[in-house]
Amino acid sequence: KKETIILGIETSCDETAAAVIQGGSTILSSIISSQMESHKRFGGVVPEIASRHHVEQITLIVEEAMEKAEVTFEDIDAVAVTEGPGLVGALLVGVNAAKAIAFAHDLPVIGVHHIAGHIYANHLVKPLEFPLMTLVVSGGHTELIYMKEHGQYELIGETRDDAVGEAYDKVARTIGLPYPGGPRVDKLAQTGEADIDFPRAWLEEDSFDFSFSGLKSAVINTLHNARQKDTEIAPEVIAASFQEAVSDVLVTKTMRAVKKYGADRLLLAGGVAANSGLRGALQEAADREGIQLTIPPLSLCTDNAAMIACAGHFLYEKGQFADDRLNGVPGLAL
Ligand code: KG4
Ligand code: ZN
Numbered sequence: 001k002k003e004t005i006i007l008g009i010e011t012s013c014d015e016t017a018a019a020v021i022q023g024g025s026t027i028l029s030s031i032i033s034s035q036m037e038s039h040k041r042f043g044g045v046v047p048e049i050a051s052r053h054h055v056e057q058i059t060l061i062v063e064e065a066m067e068k069a070e071v072t073f074e075d076i077d078a079v080a081v082t083e084g085p086g087l088v089g090a091l092l093v094g095v096n097a098a099k100a101i102a103f104a105h106d107l108p109v110i111g112v113h114h115i116a117g118h119i120y121a122n123h124l125v126k127p128l129e130f131p132l133m134t135l136v137v138s139g140g141h142t143e144l145i146y147m148k149e150h151g152q153y154e155l156i157g158e159t160r161d162d163a164v165g166e167a168y169d170k171v172a173r174t175i176g177l178p179y180p181g182g183p184r185v186d187k188l189a190q191t192g193e194a195d196i197d198f199p200r201a202w203l204e205e206d207s208f209d210f211s212f213s214g215l216k217s218a219v220i221n222t223l224h225n226a227r228q229k230d231t232e233i234a235p236e237v238i239a240a241s242f243q244e245a246v247s248d249v250l251v252t253k254t255m256r257a258v259k260k261y262g263a264d265r266l267l268l269a270g271g272v273a274a275n276s277g278l279r280g281a282l283q284e285a286a287d288r289e290g291i292q293l294t295i296p297p298l299s300l301c302t303d304n305a306a307m308i309a310c311a312g313h314f315l316y317e318k319g320q321f322a323d324d325r326l327n328g329v330p331g332l333a334l
Helices: 036-040 047-069 088-105 114-120 164-175 181-189 213-228 235-261 276-289 306-317
Strands: 005-010 015-022 026-034 078-084 109-113 132-137 142-147 154-158 265-269 292-294
Touching: 005 047, 005 088, 005 306, 015 047, 015 306, 026 047, 036 047, 047 088, 078 088, 078 114, 078 306, 088 109, 109 114, 109 306, 114 132, 114 142, 114 265, 114 306, 132 235, 142 235, 154 235, 164 181, 164 213, 164 235, 181 235, 181 276, 213 235, 235 276, 265 276, 276 292
Parallel strands: 005 078, 078 109, 132 265, 265 292
Antiparallel strands: 005 015, 015 026, 132 142, 142 154
16 A cells, blocks of 8 residues: 655745655655745734735745655645644635645645644654653743644643743844844854853742743843943853753753653654754753653754644544635634
């Protein structure tokens, strides 16, 4: 029997992406068109601009993914698309493209949750084994998710205010770094000493929730106070201290969750999984505890369609197809 081939489409935020994967884990192609340059001068993603770019790019990107994979629509078994969460106008472009392709070629459509996609990016590295714990860290999400099997997600903790990526982007703006700030703060942090003891929000003793708004405010206040007093704090010291405070809380709570739930495997997922401080600290903790940790390569950490096709593959196996009511859902629950 021939291996299943899935076309994946992702347009939830500011990347237009399409990918073709075979047998659930072989990436035949993965094309990403970033709109970053268009949003840069606004200091963040502008929803209307994002939608327009997706409309302009989607057909080309899908064609490119098909060509690079050397497949035709005859070879494709299903189209998997991000149905949410994300920007509604952006999601709709992907959803409608997927529906059009499916209708034209008589293929089933599969709706994929964006965060499920981020989690399944790890399956592209090494097949998932259960039970597992995932730390999801992105621009909109900071969550600990426990999985006993494919497609089943148990939320055991989440941020009560800012997502980690959001905190990174705000700190970056205060330091004066251009959008997107996360990777720039990370780079800066690697050149400084973590000399400032910023606050860590541990919350209740048994809580797996997070809070980053206090830390973010502490960083911003430290910078403002220094400016007012005309004193200079090296930005790399701010960045390094912030990064250490973030990793400290994330790693400590994650390892505690792994132990409490008896997870055999630990995954890191989402755009902030690209962060060098977090990758290093989590790997160190996992090694110390003898826990197997998977972290996707940088190219699979940030938004892409290979991860959507991969998560879609397992929904395909279960026969979980969408009907023609499939829609973009900005606040879709996992
Ligand atoms: O998953 P993603 O590509 O989009 C969302 O679904 O949100 O994550 C984007 C977020 C942004 O906030 C970006 O600043 C952050 O991930 N990010 C990083 C790094 N690379 C991306 N944050 C810290 N360090 C990085 N190296
Ligand atoms: Zn994402």
